[in-house]
Amino acid sequence: MKGDKARSAQDRLVVWIAIGLVLLSVWWALRDDLRVSSLIQSQSTNPVLTTEAISLVTGDEPLVDMFIRSGCPVCHKIPGIPGADGQVGPPLVLGTTGEQRLKDPRYRGQAKTVHEYIVESVLEPQRFVVHGYPEHTMPNWYGSRLSALALEKMASYLERQTEGSSAP
Numbered sequence: 100m101k102g103d104k105a106r107s108a109q110d111r112l113v114v115w116i117a118i119g120l121v122l123l124s125v126w127w128a129l130r131d132d133l134r135v136s137s138l139i140q141s142q143s144t145n146p147v148l149t150t151e152a153i154s155l156v157t158g159d160e161p162l163v164d165m166f167i168r169s170g171c172p173v174c175h176k177i178p179g180i181p182g183a184d185g186q187v188g189p190p191l192v193l194g195t196t197g198e199q200r201l202k203d204p205r206y207r208g209q210a211k212t213v214h215e216y217i218v219e220s221v222l223e224p225q226r227f228v229v230h231g232y233p234e235h236t237m238p239n240w241y242g243s244r245l246s247a248l249a250l251e252k253m254a255s256y257l258e259r260q261t262e263g264s265s266a267p
């Protein structure tokens with residue numbers, strides 16, 4: 100009889116340990132899950148570039164470097180720029196789209212030429228948000244990271260790009 104009692108106490112102990120292990124693994128799984136979901140929440144759906152990540156572009160660099168160093172390819176497709184296949188913003192084929200923007204009845208900017216429109220779009224992206232694309236996504240601090248010369252050169256390049264072009 101005494102042996103039976105001891106055995107049932109032992110059985111109970113085994114059961115409690117098993118329950119403990121199950122609870123522990125549930126907690127562990129949830130803990131991982133919570134960590135992952137908080138990570139996903141903390142990343143917005145759009146890529147975020149910070150000013151610190153972009154070093155000043157002087158305009159003396161080769162054109163390709165200017166685009167790559169300023170991070171435009173992350174969000175834009177740019178003909179002739181390797182790896183520039185971003186989908187967040189419109190393809191930068193202003194030779195095709197520039198005139199349409201200036202004629203758009205919703206356009207409220209100051210630009211009179213496509214070149215001016217490109218410069219304005221980079222310095223003040225909130226002035227005209229291309230229909231179908233998210234606002235407050237294109238960084239609004241490029242004025243402090245791109246020299247006037249760099250911006251001039253980039254705009255001159257972009258206004259020559261047309262849909263379907265793949266080289267400078």
Ligand code: HEC
Nearest residue numbers: 169170171174187188189217220224227228229232236237
């Ligand atoms: C984080 C994403 C992001 C980055 C980086 C970015 N852009 Fe944009 N850009 C956008 C989005 C989104 C739009 C469309 C909404 C708007 O007009 O603001 C846009 C719009 C534009 C337009 C207007 C295009 C059109 O079809 O009318 C130009 C020009 C432009 N960007 C140039 C640049 C250049 C040059 C760079 C790099 C110096 C750059 N962008 C970097 C997201 C980005």
